[in-house]
Structures are given as C-alpha cells and as structure tokens.
Amino acid sequence: MTTAALPLFPAAEARSRTGRPRWERPALAGLLIATAALLLWDLGSSGYANSFYSAAVQAGSESWKAFFFGSSDAGNSITVDKPPAALWPMMLSVRLFGLGSWQILAPQALMGVATTGVLYAAVRRPFGPAAALLSGAVFALTPVAALMFRFNNPDALLTLLLTVTVYCVLRALDGARTTWLLWAGVAVGFAFLTKTLQAFVILPPLAVLYALCAPTPVRRRLGQLLVAGLAMVVAGGWWVAVVELWPASSRPYIGGSQNNSFLELTLGYNGLGRLSGNETGSVGGGARTGAAGAYGLAGGPGPRAGGGGGGWGETGIDRLFSGNIGGQISWLLPAALILLVAGLVVTWRARRATDSLEGLARAAFLAWGGSLLITALVFSYMQGIFHEYYTVALAPFVAALIGMGVAVLWEERGSRAAVLTLSGTLALTAVWSYVLLGRATGYLPWLRWAVLAGGLLAAVTLPFVARAGRRVLLATAALGLGAALAGPLAYCLTTVSTGHTGSIVTAGPAVAGGRGGPGGMMRGPGANGELPPGAAGGAWQGGNAPVPGGMSPGQGGQGVPGGQGGQGARTGRGGQGAAAGAAGRGSERFGGGQGGPGGLLNGARVGAEAKAALRADADRYTWAAAAIGSQNAASYQLASGAPVMAIGGFNGSDPSPTLAQFKKYVQDGKIHWFIAQGGGDAAAGAGETQGGNRAGGGPGGATGTAIESWIKATFKATTVGGATFYDLTASTT
Helix, strand or coil: CCCCCCCCCCHHHHHHCCCCCCCHHHHHHHHHHHHHHHHHCCHHHHCCCCHHHHHHHHHHHHCHHHHHHCECCCCCCEECCCCCCCHHHHHHHHHHHCCCHHHHHHHHHHHHHHHHHHHHHHHHHHHCHHHHHHHHHHHHCCHHHHHHCCCCCCHHHHHHHHHHHHHHHHHHHCCCCHHHHHHHHHHHHHHHHHHHHHHHCCHHHHHHHHHHHCCCCHHHHHHHHHHHHHHHHHHHHHHHHHHHHCCHHHCCECCCCCCCCHHHHHHHHHHHHHHHCCCCCCCCCCCCCCCCCCCCCCCCCCCCCECCCHHHCCECCCHHHCHHHHHHHCCCHHHHHHHHHHHHHHHCCCCCCCCCHHHHHHHHHHHHHHHHHHHHHHHHHCCCCCCHHHHHHHHHHHHHHHHHHHHHHHHCCCCHHHHHHHHHHHHHHHHHHHHHHHCCCCCCHHHHHHHHHHHHHHHHHHHHHCCCCHHHHHHHHHHHHHHHHHHHHHHHHHHHCCCCCCCCCCCCCCCCCCCCCCCCECCCCCHHHCCCCCCCCCEECCCCCCCHHHCCECCCCCCCCCCCCCCEECCCCCCCCCCCCCCCCCHHHHCCCCCCCCCCCCCCCCCHHHHHHHHCCHHHCCEEEEEECHHHHHHHHHHHCCCEEEECCCCCCCCCCCHHHHHHHHHCCCEEEEECHHHCHHHHHHCCCCCCCCCCCCCCHHHHHHHHHHHHHHEEEEEECCEEEEEEEEECC
C-alpha cells in the first residue's frame, strides 16, 4: 500500500492501538449522540408499534413465567412465534419504568446506538477512525435501520448480535484468540434465541475464513471452531432444552407451531420453510385453504412469478433493488459490492490474516463481504414469508464495506485504477439514488436532481484533483459524500417523522412497484396504512386507494400476499365496507375498524366502553377475554391491562386451545368474554374464506372456527363499544 497525504488507513496508529488523533473522540461522541437523537426523535409517535410483541412485553412485565417463555398474555395461553430474547430487554424496561411506548421502544433505539459503536470499533482497528466514522454514519442513515431500531420487532437485537459476531471473529483472527471466538459463538447463540435460524446464515463464510486464515496450526484452528460451536449451542440451546423438557400441560403453547414444539417451529414455519415456502401454519404458505387462501381476499395469495416466491413476491437476484425494497437498503449496496471487489484486489497480496496490517484488512473484507453476499442471496431467493424490513440485517455489512473500501481506495488514489474505481462508484451511486428517489411520486423532486448533479460533478472532478491541494480535495470528497448520503438521509427523516404501527412496516415514503414483499398492497396517505383525518366515507381513486381496515392497495411493497394495485373505494364506518381493486370481501381482517375488531396485520381500536367491560372483575378470571388472532387479542389486552387469550396465535392458525380445552376453561370460569371478529355476525360472514379457515393459513385454523361456532350457538351476543362481545359466564343453553 502507498502512503499519501490525509491517510484514512493509518498503519502505525491502527497497529499500535495508541496515539488517537485529537478529533477522534469528539467525532465518535458526535456520531453516537446524533444516532441516538435520530432514533429517539418523537419515538412515542408509534404508540405500541407492533402490538403483537407489545402485548407479550406487557405480559412478561407482570408474570415471570410469561417473561421466560415469551407468552402473549400473563395467563400463559400461547407464546409469540419467535423465541423470547428480543422481548427480554423490553420486558425489563417495562418492569422498571411502567408500560408505555417509550419504555418499549427505547431499548430498541439504544441497540441501534450500540450497533453503531460496535461497527465503529470493528472498522477502526485495521482502517483507522475516519473509515470507522464513515461506516457508522452510513449505518445510522440506512433507512431500514432508522425504522427497525425504532420498532419492537426482533430484527433490532438480531442486527446488533450479527454485528457483534463479525467483530468478535475479526478480533479472534488477530492472534488466533480463542476467547474472542468463544464470544462470537455466544453472540450467535443469543441471535438464535432472537430469530432462530437466521442467526446461522453468516456462519459459513465466517467459519471458512477462520479455518483458512487464523495464524495458528490447522489442528488448533479446527479445535477452536469446535469449542466456539459448543459455546453457540450452550448459549442458544439452554432455553430450547428447558422448553422441550418442560411438561406441555404446564407451559404455554408454542405459537407458530402445529404440534406445540419449538423444534418444529424452528425447522418449519420459522426456519427451512422460509426458504422453500412450505410454511405450515403460515398466512401464505404451507396448507392453503381454498382459492381465497388464508387471507379471505378476492384473489388469495398471488401466483408464483419469475423465480417463485408465491404471495411474497418474485424472487431473483434483483429482488433487493426492486420496488419498495430498494429504498430500504440498496442506496449504497451497488457501491458496497464494487468496493468489496476493489478492497480484495488491493489487499490480496497480503499474507495470512494477522501477519500484516494488510492481512487484517483482507480478513475484514472477507468477513463483512461474505456476510453480505450470503445474506443477500438468501433474501433474494427465499420463497417463504419475506418482508422489506428483514433487510436491516444487511445494513452493518453494507456500511462496513463502504467505510473500508473508501479508505483503501482513498489511500491508493495515486493509482489511476484506484481513483477511477472510486469515481465510477460515486457516479453509479448518484445515478442509483436518482432512480430510487424517482420511485416515490412527488417526493422531493428537487433532491433527486441535486443528488445526480452533485454526485456526477464530484465523480468527474475527482480524477483530476486526486493529487491536488488539501482544500480542493476535501471539498470534492465532501460534495461526493453529501450526494451519496442525501437520499438515505431524506428517507430517514421521513421515517422518524412518521409513526409506524402494525405487523408490516417500511421506511420512507410510499413508492411505485415492488417484487420482494407481499404483492401489490401498500400503505396509503396516512402513516402505515392508517387513514388520514377526515377520510371516513367517500371514494379514493388511484394507486393509494384505501381499502377496508386501513390498508391500501397501491404501488406495491407493503401489505398482504396477492393484493393488486389499482382503483379502490371505501365506504362505511371504521374502515368496513366495500373495496374495488386489490381487496375483496373479508379484508377487514387486516386492520382495525373504529370501535371494531382488528385483523391479521394490525390491531383493533378499543373504545372506553370495551375497556371498562374488560376491566370489570378482571381479577376474578385468568383471561378477561379471548379473541381469535394475536393482533385482536393484543389490542384489547394493551388497552385494558388485563390478559386476553389469543386463540390460534398470530395467524389464528395454531390449534390452541382445542375446543375441548376452551370449553373446560369456560366451565371453570377462567374466561369472561369472547370478542368476535368482524364486529358481528354479518361482518364475520364477510370474512369467511372459501376454504372455511377464516382465521389463518394452517390446518389448526379450524380450531378457531370450531370455538367461535360453539360460542355463537351457546352464548348471547351483545355490542360493546362497536364490537361484538359474548359473555361466557352467561350461557343461553
């Protein structure tokens, strides 16, 4: 490597770990403070965010048993459909500070700050502080990261743990240190307890890297990997062992499974089924019920297009660049891929990982680049459930490669090949940002032109000023950096200024097109599918037309499988009515109507009368109420503070409880109310699917149908706050 002015790759400093420049600590503090400010800004606007997980957080704050298992309610009827590690920080926060939006979401934001810090530390060791700062800034300004570190899905903790894993492997490579490799195994184990098999996606490239590059004999390398694997199994397996050995009769049902087994959940619905699309119990995969599928939509899950993917979008190498997904993660993805190749070319002559600083740099490119490539390939070709926000797992990998690649090429800018590569990468980034900004109709039209002009100007100028004076060179670099980050910054500011609720959320504005997520459904003018004030009644035209329940058919990306964009109409109160276009009868299942039930993807709006009914004598019952589907149950539980049983779990498709079990609970006086779907018999009938399984896509969904039929035949319905309640303590037979 050459030595140039303004080195961003200071070999002596990085190698000795001493002599930090005066500006480094203030700059790092500024980065972390700015990241915290971005993630904490108006955090309460999202309310309970994903009420499915918020209800479990509330339950765990009241019951240690619910805390351990990740139960949806304090009565411990069923767990969420993930292991509980991501819930534990939020549960502890609520136990300490009480239930509220900030108490639930602040731990997620702090995880974002921690991820930025870990990424900084990982990049700084071989590349210096400037490269580390650039990586941290790129990560913080990734739109999907700004979204998910302000949301309560498991992806925030997963992303932090994946970043920690790569950092620990790189530390282990520097001297073949067993302790750091053990910590990497522990991080992967806890990542498994966060989002099961997704934690293992980056293991192959990291294990191969260590096996080939660690500066120690082959036998010791393999032994270290085996010990690290054992640490991973212990860290991730202790909870699984306890759950599997615990008598099923005295623990909650494992949500998302069809046989009350966490191992089945891990290998099926939450594991290999995500790759193959055969997700028994899923809303769109596995056992589909009739032409309308599990959703009760006019078209059911859409046909498999292109490379497959079913209702979750067409698969293919361009999936991460298409439609709404592109604006979540791909702003700098092309640049990261180019810089990965360039970095490997520059460092390839290096000896084994820690024999030289260049060797450490090469190992870093292989670690971050391998993690990026394998995760991107899995996301591009997985045929099961895929949501845009999954791509947050790519954010630290992209950010690291940007910081490292720019550092290497900047130091090598005396080489014509290096400066032309850097210039071409900047030009491509500007053009791609122009394309992405153009997908959101009417969104800051001046910005896309400014980004294009500024980026191309800096790209054309850079080769001519590569050896110019300090001021000219820094001005050109600043212009190029500003153009590259302006688009993601705008998306981030749009994201943090908007509340996000429900099960499927996206960063930035609504955009046209989409291949990667659920086909054709997109949020409308309001936040995340919510109708704007005064939107009740009337008709909406065009791609953003709201449909019943607050979801909107439109340009693509967010929503449910098989939806088609186009004209829509909305009538009636609270999002219940008819819709022409994407959604047909039964689409009220996906959003909450005013004073009525929620649905699969969002919760219900609970009025004061319903809250009062649930709270009345709630201490006398194990569950104040029961409702089909976790989003419905969660809304009433969060509103009342009383446990509400989620029949069938998230999708309503789990066979829990059985009809016999439910009858026994009622006979023993453990449940007060049953809250019907659809706001009454008429609306409930509209929600039926052709397959007869209106609550969910798996075979167990028939259980919920049987329970509801028995209730309607046995108990009298009454309207409470716009919803239909059945008093299970007053039988009519």
